[in-house]
Amino acid sequence: EIVLTQSPGTLSLSPGERATLSCRASQSVSSSYLAWYQQKPGQAPRLLIYGASSRATGIPDRFSGSGSGTDFTLTISRLEPEDFAVYYCQQYGSAPLTFGGGTKVEIK
């Protein structure tokens, strides 16, 4: 089973700043089959990125994903008030699919 480790656990930033979230896998993720989700309190997760770097439908271009192998990054170029949330990475390149533990992006 691939273990995904997200860092930092919490990121304290101000609106307008750049956010860089890391997801590290215990083994190489096949074909960069890695997704990112955003979850706000009391809501379901929302798909942001799949295939490591493809934005899902309707996702603003301030969200971008990069990486391959074992190291992946989600970047939010300029934080908007609605971007403060928890972000999860998920690999689907091998079974069982697994999620990271999440990074909380909070207002500084």
Next chain:
Amino acid sequence: QVQLVESGGGVVQPGKSLRLSCAASGFMFTNYGMHWVRQAPGKGLEWVAVIWYDGSNKYYADSVKGRFTISRDNSKNMLYLQINSLRAEDTAVYYCAREGQGFCFSTSCTAYFDYWGQGTLVTVSS
């Protein structure tokens, strides 16, 4: 628009059973593999089970194998999760989720999820 609406959660005693439902609309349900994912209070996401678009194959997380059964009724656009022998550690919000793209391996199938329901809370407590 795609909608997934879960129901059936509640407070249940340990050892009892529960059936969760997920009503799908706004897309061709018969074309998609469907999954259940759960989230314990204040915790992260855990994949639970998957069922193929036609119901012919099902796979489960090791933590629920033998106690959970995923099923679907394509004539009604419904997804189900039968949960038996409930334990305290099964307490969670249960989400149904649609595959954005799925892949199958010898032991299970994986996917990323492009649509999620709002979730239904299962609380196991005496």
